[in-house]
Each structure stands twice: as structure tokens, then as C-alpha cells.
Amino acid sequence: MAVPILKQGPFLIASIQAALTDTDVIRLQDDVIEQVGRFRSRGIVVDVTALDVMDSFVSRSLRGIAHMTRLRGALTVIVGIQPEVAFAMVQLGLNFEDVHTALDLEEGLAFLQGFGAGMGAEGESGGG
């Protein structure tokens, strides 16, 4: 099942709806990379709340999305990792050290907005 990607202002929101097959994950990766260019997005939220399993493949693919979008000038934040899933990831030895995470969609968007504000230095007053 394809993951729907919504455009919200300068951001993309990819909401994973159900258990993902590897094929779905690869397609998500391709779709996000393509849409970042098409919509000139500054940030991406990948919502994994509905994911019951985050194994090494899914984890590697999400990191791939984060790294590739970074190279295209957009920041990815993974939101909604469930408590059991976090527990299993730690046991498995997976970490998202180099990937931004947030508790939920709201926090993720707030994080990206903060990042976006930091980028637009025009409105800043004072400084050197």
C-alpha cells in the first residue's frame, strides 16, 4: 500500500497507514525525493505512528530518506515511534542518532518551523 504524501506549505507530510512491505518503503523513498524537488519543500515529516515493526530494513530506508533529502536541502523528521517499537529498536541495536525525531506530528511540524525560521535570517533584528 502506497504511503500518501501531503503537501503542507513548505513541508511534506508522509503518513504511514499500515504495516509496510519493503516495496512500499522503497517507493516512499523515491516519492519523497521526487516531491521535495517538485514542491521545493524545506522539510519532511514521516509519521510512523501506525508502524508496528521498525526492523533494520525500514530503519535503514528512513535514514536514507533523511540523508538524501538533506542533500537536496530539506530536513526530515521522523515522528510517532511507538514505545514498544522504540524498545525493540534499542534491543535490535538500531539507532537514529543522525536522524531528527519528534514525539508526534505536531511536535515534528513545530521543529521544522523552528528550523525554517532559523534559515530565513532577513527578519532578524540586531546582530553584528
Add this chain to the structure above:
Amino acid sequence: MADERIIPIRNDDDVVLARSEARDLAKSLGFPSTDLTLLATAISEIARNITTYAGTGEVSLSVERRAGRAGVLVVARDRGPGIADVELALRDGYTSGHGLGLGLPGARRLVDEFELDTEPGRGTTVTLLKWAPKDPST
């Protein structure tokens, strides 16, 4: 072993099916939700090894009973290339494919018992066992 369930593993849809069937079986034995996730994640790793390295194989699920305890027994079998260096395959971070090298050593950490039986040219069998919590009434 009356209710052994065999799931043929041919593609990534079957990997998802295997872990969801295992989750249902474990739930019926009273596994807490964290353990359901650990088991499903371990199965995801070993079933993906089948599609990645052997192409096809199967995952068998059954209930194991020992000394008044019940657990889920998972046997993943394939007739793929086998593993030449078992010690290396169980080492964290080692990968011969395109993964993170966490598949086998990671799966081992997620379950209570783990056994790897493999021979180059003959295939690989990975056996996992995860116990349900002890029934407080016994």
C-alpha cells in the same frame, strides 16, 4: 505441534504476513505488547534474510510447551546458499548484503532462545523461541 502454521516466504508481502500471524499467535498466549513487537521484529529480520539471500523458503509457527510454560516457536527454513562463516554472520555490523548487519545478531537479542543451523550449499534454518509470561495462577 497440532497447530503448526507454515507460511511460505516468497516475497516481502509474505514477510509481513509471517510477522502478523506470529503476533496473533503470541497474543493468544497472553504476550504483553512489548514482547509482541520484539517477536514480530525478530521474525521480520529472519524472514527478510530468506527473501534476500535464498529467494524463497518458509516460516513455521507453533506453540512450544515446556515445564508448564508456553512460548512461540518460529522456524525459518530455506534451501539457499547457506552461511559459510556462522561466527561472522552473528557478529554485529557484519553484512554480506545491503543491510545494516543487524539481522541475525539483532534477532537473537529479541528472543529467549536462538539457534542457527546452516551449511554452505544446503540452506539455513533459524529457530527462535519466545516465552509467554508465566501464568500467575500456576
